[in-house]
Amino acid sequence: MSSQTPFGLGPIAAQPLHEQVYERLRHALMSGQIAPGRKLTSRKLAAELGTSDMPVRSALMRLQALHALDQLANGSMILPAMTRTRFSDLMTTRLICEPAAARRAVDGLDRAGLVKLRQVAVALTAAAEDQDIDAYLLHNHDFKFSIYAACGSPSLLFLIETLWLQVGPFLRQFSGQFDNDLRGILALDYHDEIVRRLEEGDGEAAAGLLARDIREGYDFLMQNGQFE
Amino acid sequence: MSSQTPFGLGPIAAQPLHEQVYERLRHALMSGQIAPGRKLTSRKLAAELGTSDMPVRSALMRLQALHALDQLANGSMILPAMTRTRFSDLMTTRLICEPAAARRAVDGLDRAGLVKLRQVAVALTAAAEDQDIDAYLLHNHDFKFSIYAACGSPSLLFLIETLWLQVGPFLRQFSGQFDNDLRGILALDYHDEIVRRLEEGDGEAAAGLLARDIREGYDFLMQNGQFE
DNA sequence: CGATAGATTATGCGATCACAAAAAATCAGA
């Protein structure tokens, strides 16, 4: 007799260490815990995570393959600083991919998906009214990817994910700050209308609204963001 | 005295092994040397390349991060098989990204770039007339990326590269074959007209032609490709 | 005090080892 699972549910599919490290780092990036320009050395991280170098190296190289990290000439990994031109480039590419995904999401969004989407939209407006930036960003991510995941295109979804992996660390720069005048950007949100259009099956309108949403986020951050 | 370079020219910036392995594998993928469904084990590859496992592991994980390889449940890497739905998905996403890049390339293409583009277009038609599939695919890649590289958007270019990394291994299935009736697809090429439109500065028309090119390649492969 | 040479530390990189699980091969019995 081997180590069979006595009950129906198997174990939580013990992931390899390098996978866990990757997820930790990815989450740390996307939640703004790492400052742009920060150097990430495998030994330091390994010591902090209580592993050896190897899993950390793997995770770092994967992140770098996705352009979430930059590699210095000597091989060190850093979270790239955000310049105006890079930000502009990334947002322009987002404007190509994300409205296209929204346009296709109408067919993939079933009733349950629309219900969930509306719930997230409510939480989103609530976070906006509460001036809770962290919750806003979290729900914003949740909202958009609930749409994109329904676009029926794994490859497009993957491209969008890599874009967010590059923009994410920068978006989080306001995380925890309270002295910014975010009321403007937080107030006007098209999310409710986007849901409405999706419910109506009007993907074109939803895509247009989403593009406006991205553009206004772009304008706001070009105004108020801290670039290098 | 250390290992200084006696002359002005330094070494060819000796790349780390894992980088060389990565390039080798990437090239092997894109030139159809690896059959879809093939399992790539780090030890076998390491033995073949004369290195240890580690650089190979790194390279494989980077490729997998870009979805150029799939990971089995036990961690083995395989070149994913191409299904009709996956191919359809990838080509649809190409249709989103690549015309957009072409549209933007008009501003980034200087005289020298246009000259080079026309040269590649000539080589492309020559390869088509010679029924030289390998040369055709090579120049086709060269042609398209000469355009995309001029789109001024590193992020969009990167997305397109990851898409090609996934489609490439499949496109090469005709490599070396001569008994297929490729005259149809090889004959009608929009490349010359694309160059002409780009020279005229009409990015919109170039994008439209490029979309047609992609669509017809898609139709051809859906008809004649070997899917799983 | 400041700059430079030397020493020390940090770091990327690659090889090797060990272990467990999976896959493959071999063998025994019907």
Add this chain to the structure above:
DNA sequence: TCTGATTTTTTGTGATCGCATAATCTATCG
């Protein structure tokens, strides 16, 4: 000969070691 169990091999994974270079610190001298 076919099937099923057992052994052997393969393979992913992670840790440790050593080397060379880069970065940092220190100390000495002008």
